[in-house]
Amino acid sequence: MMSKTDTSKQVFPESTPPWNFSWVVDKKLCGMAFPGKHAHINFLLKHNVGCLISLTDDLEPPVKDFPELDYLSVKIEEFCPPTLEQIEKCIAAIEKANQEGKAVGIHCRHGFGRTSTILACYFVKIYQCCAKEAIRRIRSIRPRSIETYEQEGAVKKYEVHLNIGAQPLHDTAQKEEQKTSI
Numbered sequence: 001m002m003s004k005t006d007t008s009k010q011v012f013p014e015s016t017p018p019w020n021f022s023w024v025v026d027k028k029l030c031g032m033a034f035p036g037k038h039a040h041i042n043f044l045l046k047h048n049v050g051c052l053i054s055l056t057d058d059l060e061p062p063v064k065d066f067p068e069l070d071y072l073s074v075k076i077e078e079f080c081p082p083t084l085e086q087i088e089k090c091i092a093a094i095e096k097a098n099q100e101g102k103a104v105g106i107h108c109r110h111g112f113g114r115t116s117t118i119l120a121c122y123f124v125k126i127y128q129c130c131a132k133e134a135i136r137r138i139r140s141i142r143p144r145s146i147e148t149y150e151q152e153g154a155v156k157k158y159e160v161h162l163n164i165g166a167q168p169l170h171d172t173a174q175k176e177e178q179k180t181s182i
Helices: 038-046 084-099 114-127 131-141 149-162 169-181
Strands: 022-025 029-032 049-054 070-073 103-107
Touching (some): 022 114, 049 084, 084 103, 084 149
Parallel strands (some): 029 103
Antiparallel strands (some): 022 029
């Protein structure tokens, strides 16, 4: 008989998406509220999420029961912006996991502020767009995202840090289309 503390051989067959779950880059990057149940982690694993980034400073999902899931904890106080170092740590983890063929899930308590701030920073980097456009795009996918002016400011600071030419996201896509049609 297995002891109550030995969960390494347990099976958690239930699969339920965490609240406020959505893909922002199809099958590569998603945001969500706190995945506090085994069924939430099962859902993520079934959808190839092999890396989970937690931005909560006081909650930890039940990841110890899922050794196949890479886990990164970046503690950011609720309603506060991430530091540049925290942003870069998250972006590096996303890029590494994606290179390994794993999707990445990012969460905070409700999936609005801290989560979407990191998602917008990722858009600034991969699409080489301005903070305003990245925030607009994230909010179109995930309404109520990025809750404070300070969080918006963190995305802007990241844009400046990267020295992005501040192109809107749609202009970047149009230029790519023009290159391929020539």
